[in-house]
Amino acid sequence: MTKKLIMLLCLVIISSSLAIGQEAIPDSAGLAPPAPAPPTNVRVVDRPNDAGHGLIVKWDLSPDDSAGLNNVAIYEVFRAGSPDGEFISRGVVPRGITEYVDFDETEPNSEHPNPNFMPVNSTWFYKILAISDNQVRSEFSSVASGTTIENWIHTGKIPIGVAAITFTVFLIIFISSARKGKKMYVRPLAGINAVDDAIGRATEMGKPILYILGLGTAGDIATIAGFTILSRVAKRTAEYQTKVIVPVQDPVVLAVAQETVRTAYLEAGRPDQYNPENVFFVTSMQFPYVAAVNGIMLREHPATNFYMGVFYAESLILAETGNIAGSIQISGTDQVAQLPFFVAATDYTLIGEELYAASAYLSQEPVQLGTLKAQDYTKAIVMAFIILGAIAITAGWPFLRNLVTINL
Amino acid sequence: MKREIPLMIVMVTGIIMFLQYFFPGRFLFIPFISSEKLFEFLNDWVMVIGILSLPLGIWSLLKANVNKLKAADERFYSAILLMGFLVMVISGWMPEWRTKGVHLAIFQSVLIPIQSTIFSLLAFFVASAAYRAFRARSVLATILLLTAFIIMMRFIPMGPISDINNWLVEKILMVPNMAAKRAIAMGIALGATATAIKIILGIERTYMGRD
Numbered sequence: 001m002t003k004k005l006i007m008l009l010c011l012v013i014i015s016s017s018l019a020i021g022q023e024a025i026p027d028s029a030g031l032a033p034p035a036p037a038p039p040t041n042v043r044v045v046d047r048p049n050d051a052g053h054g055l056i057v058k059w060d061l062s063p064d065d066s067a068g069l070n071n072v073a074i075y076e077v078f079r080a081g082s083p084d085g086e087f088i089s090r091g092v093v094p095r096g097i098t099e100y101v102d103f104d105e106t107e108p109n110s111e112h113p114n115p116n117f118m119p120v121n122s123t124w125f126y127k128i129l130a131i132s133d134n135q136v137r138s139e140f141s142s143v144a145s146g147t148t149i150e151n152w153i154h155t156g157k158i159p160i161g162v163a164a165i166t167f168t169v170f171l172i173i174f175i176s177s178a179r180k181g182k183k184m185y186v187r188p189l190a191g192i193n194a195v196d197d198a199i200g201r202a203t204e205m206g207k208p209i210l211y212i213l214g215l216g217t218a219g220d221i222a223t224i225a226g227f228t229i230l231s232r233v234a235k236r237t238a239e240y241q242t243k244v245i246v247p248v249q250d251p252v253v254l255a256v257a258q259e260t261v262r263t264a265y266l267e268a269g270r271p272d273q274y275n276p277e278n279v280f281f282v283t284s285m286q287f288p289y290v291a292a293v294n295g296i297m298l299r300e301h302p303a304t305n306f307y308m309g310v311f312y313a314e315s316l317i318l319a320e321t322g323n324i325a326g327s328i329q330i331s332g333t334d335q336v337a338q339l340p341f342f343v344a345a346t347d348y349t350l351i352g353e354e355l356y357a358a359s360a361y362l363s364q365e366p367v368q369l370g371t372l373k374a375q376d377y378t379k380a381i382v383m384a385f386i387i388l389g390a391i392a393i394t395a396g397w398p399f400l401r402n403l404v405t406i407n408l
Numbered sequence: 409m410k411r412e413i414p415l416m417i418v419m420v421t422g423i424i425m426f427l428q429y430f431f432p433g434r435f436l437f438i439p440f441i442s443s444e445k446l447f448e449f450l451n452d453w454v455m456v457i458g459i460l461s462l463p464l465g466i467w468s469l470l471k472a473n474v475n476k477l478k479a480a481d482e483r484f485y486s487a488i489l490l491m492g493f494l495v496m497v498i499s500g501w502m503p504e505w506r507t508k509g510v511h512l513a514i515f516q517s518v519l520i521p522i523q524s525t526i527f528s529l530l531a532f533f534v535a536s537a538a539y540r541a542f543r544a545r546s547v548l549a550t551i552l553l554l555t556a557f558i559i560m561m562r563f564i565p566m567g568p569i570s571d572i573n574n575w576l577v578e579k580i581l582m583v584p585n586m587a588a589k590r591a592i593a594m595g596i597a598l599g600a601t602a603t604a605i606k607i608i609l610g611i612e613r614t615y616m617g618r619d
Contacts, residue, residue, distance in 0.1 A: 049432055050432050050433075051432045051433040051442070051443070051444060052433055105444075120433075150432075150433040150434070151432055151433060152431065152432075152433055152434070152437055153430055153431060153432075154429075154430050154431070154432050157429065157430055158430075160429075160430075161430055164426070164601065164605075167598075167601060167602070167605070168605060171602070171605060171606075171609075175611070217458075218615070219454065221599075221600045221603045221604065224603065224607070224612070224614075224615045225603065227614050227615045228612070228614040228615075231614045250465075251458070251461035251462050251463075251464045251465030251468075252457060252458060252461045254461075254464060254465055254468055255461060255464060256615055259616070260614065260615075277471065277472050277475060280468050280469065280471075280472040281464075281465035281466070281468040281469045281472075282469070283469075284465075285523070286523075287522075287523040287526040287527055288519075288522075288523065288526075290526055291522070291526050295485065299481075299482070313527065313530060316530060316533050316534060316537060317526065317529055317530055317533055319537075320533035320536060320537055321533075334596045334599075334600070336589055336592055336593060336596070339592070341537065343541075344537040344538065344540065344541035345533075345537045345540075351592060351595075352592045352593075352595050352596040352599065353595035353596055353598065353599030355599075356596075356599035356600065356602065356603045357599065359603075359606075359612060359614065367611055368606075368611065368612075371602050371605075371606055371611065372602075374602065375598050375599065375602045378598055379594070379595070379598055382594060382598070
C-alpha cells in the first residue's frame with residue numbers, strides 16, 4: 001500500500017511538472033512574457049476540387065507576427081461541430097502562414113471511426129489562436145464557419161482535358177487522312193531498322209534470340225510496346241525457324257507474351273514450330289530474375305538480345321552480361337535513369353517515345369503512322385507554349401502561366 | 409466476338425478511367441456513383457487478375473524445370489530450383505517455421521545475400537561499361553569523356569577540386585543535362601498518351617496477341 005502511495009505521489013509530481021512545462025516561461029526578471037494578439041478576420045471556404053470533405057481556414061496575421069511584439073511562433077486551429085460545441089485542435093502552422101487546409105477523406109465505418117471526417121454539406125466552426133515562442137497563448141479569434149461542398153468537376157485539371165482533347169482531334173485528323181491514302185514520312189530509327197538484321201544474324205549463326213520484357217506489369221505502356229515488338233520478332237523467327245526465348249517475371253505478362261508469340265507463329269503459318277516452354281515464368285523478384293536471365297545468356301549464348309520494357313537497376317547487369325556473351329543487343333525503355341546504361345552497353349537503343357513508336361514503324365500501317373504525326377504536331381504545340389511561356393514569364397505576364405498551370 | 413468483347417471492355421474501362429480523373433465527387437454527375445470508389449473498384453480488379461494469374465506462373469516455372477531435368481546440361485540448376493521451391497512452400501505452411509525456422513533462415517541467410525551479391529555486380533559492370541563508352545574515338549565521345557571527367561572531379565571524395573569545378577558541374581547538370589532529360593520526359597509523356605489513346609480506340613491491339 002505504501003509503495004502504491006509513493007508511486008502515485010511520484011506520478012502526481014511528474015505530471016504536474018510536465019503541466020508546468022507547458023505554461024509560460026518567465027523571463028529573467030520573473031515577469032510572465034506578454035501574450036501575442038490573436039489572428040483576425042478568420043474565414044472558412046470550401047476546399048476546391050474535392051469530393052466535399054475539406055475546408056480551408058484563412059486568417060489575417062496576428063499584429064505580433066513579424067511586427068509589434070514579434071513573438072508569434074505558431075498558430076493553432078480548432079474545430080467544432082457547433083459554435084457552442086467542444087473545439088478540438090486540428091493542427092498547427094508556423095508563423096507567417098495564413099491558411100490551414102482541413103481535409104480527411106477516409107470515411108469512417110464501424111471498425112474504423114474517423115472523427116476528423118467531414119461529410120458532404122456539413123457545417124463546421126473554427127477559431128484560431130497564436131502561440132508565442134515562450135508558449136504563451138493568445139486569446140481565441142472570433143469563430144467562423146464553413147460548409148463542405150461537393151465539387152463536380154476538377155477545374156485544376158482542365159488544361160489536361162484540353163490537351164487530351166486536342167491530341168485526340170489531331171489523332172482523328174491524321175488517321176482519317178492516312179486512311180484516304182496520304183503518304184506520311186517518318187524518320188528512320190536505327191534501332192528499329194536493326195531488328196530484322198539482328199534476327200537474320202541469329203538465323204545465320206543457328207543461335208536463339210533472347211527477348212526480355214523487363215520488370216514492368218502488363219499495364220505499363222512500355223511493356224505493351226514490348227509486346228508489339230515481340231509480335232514482330234516472333235513472326236520473323238517463325239519464318240526463319242529460329243528459337244526465341246522469353247523469360248518473364250510477371251504471370252500476367254507471361255500470359256500475354258505466350259499468346260503474342262503463339263499468334264505470331266500462327267500468322268507466319270508455322271503453328272507447329274511454336275513451343276510454349278520457350279516463353280516461361282522465372283520469378284517475380286528483381287535480382288533472382290537477373291541471375292536466371294544471366295545464366296541463360298551465358299549457357300545459351302544467344303545471337304541477339306532484345307530488352308524492351310520497364311527496367312530498373314538490372315538494366316546494366318543484363319546488358320553487360322549480354323555483351324560478355326557476344327550478343328548483338330537492342331534495347332528500348334521509357335525509364336530515363338536507365339537510358340544511359342543501355343546507350344553505353346547495347347548496340348542500339350530506342351529512347352523513350354521511340355519504343356512506343358515502334359509499333360507504327362514495324363507495321364507501317366497508315367493508321368499507326370498517322371498517330372505518329374499527331375504526336376509530332378502536339379509536340380510542336382507544346383514547344384510553342386514553352387517558348388511563349390518563357391517570353392511571358394520573362395516579361396512578367398502571368399496570364400499564360402495561369403492558363404496552363406495544373407492544380408492537382 | 410472473341411476479339412470484339414475484350415476490345416469493348418478495354419474501350420469502356422479506358423474511357424471510364426479517363427473521365428473519372430476529372431470528376432472528384434460523383435462520376436458524370438450520376439447520383440450514388442462515387443468517382444473515387446469507381447477508381448478503387450477497377451483497380452481492385454487489376455489486383456484480382458494479378459493474384460489469379462499467379463498459379464499460371466507457378467505452373468509455367470514447374471513445367472519448364474521438370475522438363476529440364478531430362479536435359480543433362482541443365483539438370484543440376486533445375487533440381488536445385490525445384491528443391492528450393494518445395495522447401496520454401498512446405499516450410500511456409502508451418503506457422504512456427506515462418507517466423508523462426510527453416511523458411512526465415514533460408515530467406516535471410518541464402519536469398520538476401522544472393523540478391524545482394526547480384527546487385528553488387530553492378531559496381532563492376534558500371535566500370536566496364538564506362539570504359540567502353542568513354543573511349544575518345546570521335547569528337548562526341550571525347551566531349552562525353554571530358555564532361556564525365558569534370559563531373560567525376562566534383563563528386564569524388566577529394567572533390568570538388570575548385571570553385572570553378574563546382575560552378576561548371578552545377579551548370580552542366582542544370583542546363584544541358586536537365587534540358588535533355590525534360591525533352592525525353594516530354595516525349596515519353598506524349599508517346600504514352602498516344603499509346604493509351606490507341607489502345608482505348610482499339611487501334612493498338614498487339615497486346616491481345618495479334619496486329
